[in-house]
Amino acid sequence: MPVNLSNPLKKSLLPVKGVKLGFAEANIRKPNKKDLLVITLVEGSQVAGVFTKNRFCAAPVQVCKEHLGTNPGVRALVINTGNANAGTGATGLQHAIDTCKGVSAILDLSPEQVLPFSTGVILEPLPVDRILSNLGKCIENLDEDNWLNAAESIMTTDIVAKGYSKEITVFGEKITITGIAKGSGMIHPNMATMLGFVATDANVSRIVLDSIIKYSVERSFNCITVDGDTSTNDSFILMSTGKSETQEIALGTKEYELLRDAITEVSIQLAQAIVRDGEGATKFMTIKVEAGKDIDECRKVAYAIAHSPLIKTAFFASDPNLGRILAAIGYAGIDDLDVDSIRLYLGDALVAENGGRASSYREEQGVAVMKEPEITVRVMLNRGLANTTVWTCDFSYDYVKINADYRS
Amino acid sequence: MPVNLSNPLKKSLLPVKGVKLGFAEANIRKPNKKDLLVITLVEGSQVAGVFTKNRFCAAPVQVCKEHLGTNPGVRALVINTGNANAGTGATGLQHAIDTCKGVSAILDLSPEQVLPFSTGVILEPLPVDRILSNLGKCIENLDEDNWLNAAESIMTTDIVAKGYSKEITVFGEKITITGIAKGSGMIHPNMATMLGFVATDANVSRIVLDSIIKYSVERSFNCITVDGDTSTNDSFILMSTGKSETQEIALGTKEYELLRDAITEVSIQLAQAIVRDGEGATKFMTIKVEAGKDIDECRKVAYAIAHSPLIKTAFFASDPNLGRILAAIGYAGIDDLDVDSIRLYLGDALVAENGGRASSYREEQGVAVMKEPEITVRVMLNRGLANTTVWTCDFSYDYVKINADYRS
Numbered sequence: 001m002p003v004n005l006s007n008p009l010k011k012s013l014l015p016v017k018g019v020k021l022g023f024a025e026a027n028i029r030k031p032n033k034k035d036l037l038v039i040t041l042v043e044g045s046q047v048a049g050v051f052t053k054n055r056f057c058a059a060p061v062q063v064c065k066e067h068l069g070t071n072p073g074v075r076a077l078v079i080n081t082g083n084a085n086a087g088t089g090a091t092g093l094q095h096a097i098d099t100c101k102g103v104s105a106i107l108d109l110s111p112e113q114v115l116p117f118s119t120g121v122i123l124e125p126l127p128v129d130r131i132l133s134n135l136g137k138c139i140e141n142l143d144e145d146n147w148l149n150a151a152e153s154i155m156t157t158d159i160v161a162k163g164y165s166k167e168i169t170v171f172g173e174k175i176t177i178t179g180i181a182k183g184s185g186m187i188h189p190n191m192a193t194m195l196g197f198v199a200t201d202a203n204v205s206r207i208v209l210d211s212i213i214k215y216s217v218e219r220s221f222n223c224i225t226v227d228g229d230t231s232t233n234d235s236f237i238l239m240s241t242g243k244s245e246t247q248e249i250a251l252g253t254k255e256y257e258l259l260r261d262a263i264t265e266v267s268i269q270l271a272q273a274i275v276r277d278g279e280g281a282t283k284f285m286t287i288k289v290e291a292g293k294d295i296d297e298c299r300k301v302a303y304a305i306a307h308s309p310l311i312k313t314a315f316f317a318s319d320p321n322l323g324r325i326l327a328a329i330g331y332a333g334i335d336d337l338d339v340d341s342i343r344l345y346l347g348d349a350l351v352a353e354n355g356g357r358a359s360s361y362r363e364e365q366g367v368a369v370m371k372e373p374e375i376t377v378r379v380m381l382n383r384g385l386a387n388t389t390v391w392t393c394d395f396s397y398d399y400v401k402i403n404a405d406y407r408s
Numbered sequence: 409m410p411v412n413l414s415n416p417l418k419k420s421l422l423p424v425k426g427v428k429l430g431f432a433e434a435n436i437r438k439p440n441k442k443d444l445l446v447i448t449l450v451e452g453s454q455v456a457g458v459f460t461k462n463r464f465c466a467a468p469v470q471v472c473k474e475h476l477g478t479n480p481g482v483r484a485l486v487i488n489t490g491n492a493n494a495g496t497g498a499t500g501l502q503h504a505i506d507t508c509k510g511v512s513a514i515l516d517l518s519p520e521q522v523l524p525f526s527t528g529v530i531l532e533p534l535p536v537d538r539i540l541s542n543l544g545k546c547i548e549n550l551d552e553d554n555w556l557n558a559a560e561s562i563m564t565t566d567i568v569a570k571g572y573s574k575e576i577t578v579f580g581e582k583i584t585i586t587g588i589a590k591g592s593g594m595i596h597p598n599m600a601t602m603l604g605f606v607a608t609d610a611n612v613s614r615i616v617l618d619s620i621i622k623y624s625v626e627r628s629f630n631c632i633t634v635d636g637d638t639s640t641n642d643s644f645i646l647m648s649t650g651k652s653e654t655q656e657i658a659l660g661t662k663e664y665e666l667l668r669d670a671i672t673e674v675s676i677q678l679a680q681a682i683v684r685d686g687e688g689a690t691k692f693m694t695i696k697v698e699a700g701k702d703i704d705e706c707r708k709v710a711y712a713i714a715h716s717p718l719i720k721t722a723f724f725a726s727d728p729n730l731g732r733i734l735a736a737i738g739y740a741g742i743d744d745l746d747v748d749s750i751r752l753y754l755g756d757a758l759v760a761e762n763g764g765r766a767s768s769y770r771e772e773q774g775v776a777v778m779k780e781p782e783i784t785v786r787v788m789l790n791r792g793l794a795n796t797t798v799w800t801c802d803f804s805y806d807y808v809k810i811n812a813d814y815r816s
Contacts, residue, residue: 055745056738056763087734089748089764122731123765309717309803310811317812323530326495330464337463340497355464356497357531395717400805403718404725 002160003284003373003393005276013147014165014176017201018042018241021150022142026134028127029082029120034153036131038103038138039077039197045241047074047115048209050217052234058086059096059126060116061233067100067112075113077237078103078135079195081156081182084233085118085126095128102132106139119156119182119195119233151180154195157402158182160277164269168262170255173246175202179266183274196221196236196270202259203242204249211251212260213238220267224275224391225306238263275391280398283315286376286391293384297334301379302390304332312395315375320366322351329379338383345378346370410568411692411781411801413684421555422573422584425609426450426649429558430550434542436535437490437528442561444539446511446546447485447605453649455482455523456617458625460642466494467504467534468524469641475508475520483521485645486511486543487603489564489590492641493526493534503536510540514547527590527603527641528564559588562603565810566590568685572677576670578663581654583610587674591682604629604644604678610667611650612657619659620668621646628675632683632799633714646671683799688806691723694784694799701792705742709787710798712740720803723783728774730759737787746791753786754778 019041026036041047049068051061067074078099085092100114118126151161165178179198204212213236221236242248249255276284287305292298305311308328314321325344330337344352347369351361369375427449434444449455457476459469475482486507493500508522526534559569573586587606612620621644629644650656657663684692695713700706713719716736722729733752738745752760755777759769777783 054735054738055740055742056734056747084731087731087760087764089762092764121729122735123760124731125765309807313808313811316808319812321529323492323495323532326464327462327530330462334463339464352495352531354497356495356500357533395808397805397808399717400721400724400803400808403721404727 001282002277003281005160005273013151013163013178013180014167015144015147016176016178016199016241017144017243018045019199019239020142020144021146022138022140023146023149023153024134024137026080026130028080028130034149035081036134036138037079037150037153038135038142039079039150040107040142041075041239042241042243043075045073045075045239046204046206046209047237047239048206048213049115049235049237050213054234056087058084058118058233059088059092060085060118061235062093063096063100064115064117064235067115070112072110072113074115075109076103076107077115077117077197079117079154080131081154082120083118083124083126084120084122086233087123088125092126095126098128099131102135106135115237117195117233117235119154147178147180154180154182156182157279158277160273162270162273162277164266164273166262166266168258170202170249170258171246173244175200175244175246175259177262177266179270181270181274183277195233196267197239198237198263198266198270199239199241200259200263201241201244202249203244203246204240204259208249208251208256209238209240212263215260216264216267219264220271223389224271225303272391275393278393279402280396280400281393282373282396283394284374284391285315285393286374286389288376288378288387288389290378290380290387291384292381292386295386295388298381298386298388299390300334301329301332301381302388304328305377305379306390306392309395312392315370315394316396318367318370320346320363320370322346322366325377326352337381341382343380343382345380347372347376409690410685411689413568413681421559421571421586421588422575423552423555424584424586424607424649425552425651426453427607427647428550428552429554430546430548431554431557431561432542432545434488434538436488436538442557443489444542444546445487445558445561446543446550447487447558448515448550449483449647450649450651451483453481453483453647454612454614454617455645455647456614456621457523457643457645458621462642464495466492466526466641467496467500468493468526469643470501471504471508472523472525472643475523478520480518480521482523483517484511484515485523485525485605487525487527487562488539489562490528491526491532491534492528492530494641495531496533500534503534506536507539510543514543523645525603525641525643527562555586555588562588562590564590565687566685568681570678570681570685572674572681574670574674576666578610578657578666579654581652583608583652583654583667585670585674587678589678589682591685603641604675605647606645606671606674606678607647607649608667608671609649609652610657611652611654612648612667616657616659616664617646617648620671623668624672624675627672628679631797632679633711680799683801686801687810688804688808689801690781690804691802692782692799693723693801694782694797696784696786696795696797698786698788698795699792700789700794700796703794703796706789706794706796707798708742709737709740709789710796712736713785713787714798714800717803720800723778723802724804726775726778728754728771728778730754730774733785734760745789749790751788751790753788755780755784
């Protein structure tokens with residue numbers, strides 16, 4: 001079950017002026033499930049995106065990148081679950097384009113003003129006819145207050161729908177930020193989660209949006225991992241409609257920082273939600289690596305720990321088998337690492353120093369920390385000033401079960 | 409259960425002239441288990457070794473490296489299971505040295521003529537007294553015909569004892585090669601398995617032995633992975649006693665190649681046995697990556713596949729979810745990879761080409777291959793002449809169970 005993750009039903013997702021969402025049950029892979037979503041943006045909106053670095057990037061990702069570079073601006077997004085349209089060659093590319101054409105024809109846009117997204121099984125032909133024949137339904141129920149339905153429409157193996165809203169006051173006026181995302185396996189920080197969409201009614205230029213998306217992704221979706229597998233479809237989209245009452249927010253101002261930090265907070269909440277609902281997750285782990293020479297080596301150590309099946313299974317068992325963490329630090333790839341200067345903490349307990357177990361450490365301390373659903377591992381490298389944080393989850397029977405059963 | 413791995417009981421391990429082995433139940437972690445082994449080598453023997461690159465390398469590994477560099481030559485090895493003596497600081501180092509001293513005192517050697525090895529739990533103090541008080545028992549039952557007992561003495565979570573013998577004829581005389589090894593988690597090819605020991609009665613110099621160990625490790629222990637975790641204690645030792653009836657075998661001769669290939673065969677058998685008995689393994693997977701620009705990129709692709717939890721769980725489920733393999737190829741780290749030129753085979757079936765599913769592929773083909781306990785995945789990169797092969801196993805409920813329970 002997801003770790004400390006409440007359903008966004010409980011706290012309502014706030015509408016964002018200028019953004020409408022409509023959904024349908026298109027029977028793409030399974031019946032009786034919302035699996036198709038259209039998002040429309042008011043004229044004059046700005047859109048920025050970051051995408052998977054996987055060389056087998058899916059057809060819709062290729063089309064997205066192309067359409068984001070063109071004018072006039074993007075006015076609609078179309079997202080299907082149940083099929084990733086990845087590893088589908090030239091036919092897949094045509095299907096993605098046809099989907100954009102389907103949306104643009106109904107909404108009287110050009111196809112380049114539509115961004116397509118797909119998530120689900122790889123290497124199977126997209127049932128494009130089912131998408132095309134259900135676009136009308138999505139557009140019929142377009143509504144500013146459909147964010148929860150939207151969050152539910154993009155779920156695959158997610159147990160809980162993921163969404164988060166935040167309001168800030170800028171220039172004395174209210175700005176709203178609302179985002180949704182889906183996980184929950186094939187998650188590794190080489191760009192975003194599988195899919196994340198964040199919208200705001202702030203009035204900003206594309207340059208400001210590009211700057212904010214880079215900043216927030218580095219601190220959110222690029223800091224999570226479930227299983228180390230980078231998906232073919234990872235996409236994170238940031239949209240602004242400019243429909244709040246405020247004047248334009250410029251780079252480098254105090255207002256810019258307010259907005260940037262609020263969007264980053266929404267992104268972190270969504271990214272952490274993906275980990276909390278990671279396939280089979282029973283524990284939420286925060287890995288902090290501090291006092292490294294640079295961010296790169298801090299990330300190497302953090303991901304060596306976060307990706308180790310031995311560590312993840314020990315956390316699943318609530319077993320403070322901390323030697324496995326030392327081993328992961330040792331093979332993380334820092335060639336000149338002096339193991340004697342490292343300090344390892346589990347929660348607040350100092351576990352290891354001087355190349356061995358800390359003399360003050362007692363097994364009871366480790367056992368107590370391990371019982372908690374949220375655990376922090378802190379590694380002090382003591383060789384510099386760089387720090388990093390990575391979030392991950394444990395590795396359970398259910399991870400195996402879910403992934404052994406996924407196609408069936 | 410181990411995949412197609414017969415117990416070495418069934419085919420007897422052959423004695424190697426000049427090598428004796430003795431064991432004891434020292435109660436290091438659990439009672440009623442052989443957990444201490446001494447191997448002695450006749451005077452004039454040569455010994456070569458390769459060791460883990462983990463920066464947290466265990467105390468015995470540090471001592472081994474030092475002793476291998478000294479004269480006079482190594483005459484004894486002492487191996488315990490149940491405790492890795494890793495992450496144990498200065499005390500651990502002293503324990504490893506004390507163990508060598510204990511052996512050397514009984515056998516009338518200098519401590520530098522003894523190599524120590526430990527495997528088991530990390531970050532716990534080595535119960536050195538139990539080792540010292542049981543060395544006498546090991547030495548009492550030293551025997552040339554104790555290889556199977558030796559293989560059993562070094563097991564931890566291994567289900568099956570691992571050993572292999574081969575005889576070759578060189579200069580008209582018989583040469584014997586026998587090896588033992590232990591796995592079976594924390595296996596990643598950054599030097600050898602956790603522990604491997606291969607002995608021959610061939611008459612060779614240390615230079616020849618160093619040359620052969622590098623050749624054979626690159627083709628055996630460095631081609632396997634169970635979970636991608638590089639142990640703190642990985643060690644592979646090659647020993648020659650010169651006690652066969654043959655003359656000395658020199659570098660670059662036909663006889664050298666014969667011996668090198670036979671030792672490589674023994675090493676491959678042991679390395680594959682570790683994968684076949686990988687924790688929770690139900691499938692033995694051979695990953696071949698061909699026609700790459702260089703070995704390095706072939707290995708990147710092979711290990712991306714071999715380490716992917718999503719692929720390993722799909723193989724456990726006998727589910728030909730082949731899109732996950734394409735995704736792994738895509739994120740392996742080859743920046744200029746042209747996915748359209750790749751061909752992917754499962755067994756003999758062409759699965760993907762031109763960036764998508766092969767038009768000739770039928771799901772039944774994938775299902776048929778997946779039912780087998782041994783499966784070959786072949787990736788043709790079609791951009792060069794380099795090839796590589798990696799062996800791994802699937803990821804099952806039992807992997808999680810074994811590693812969640814390991815310390816209890």
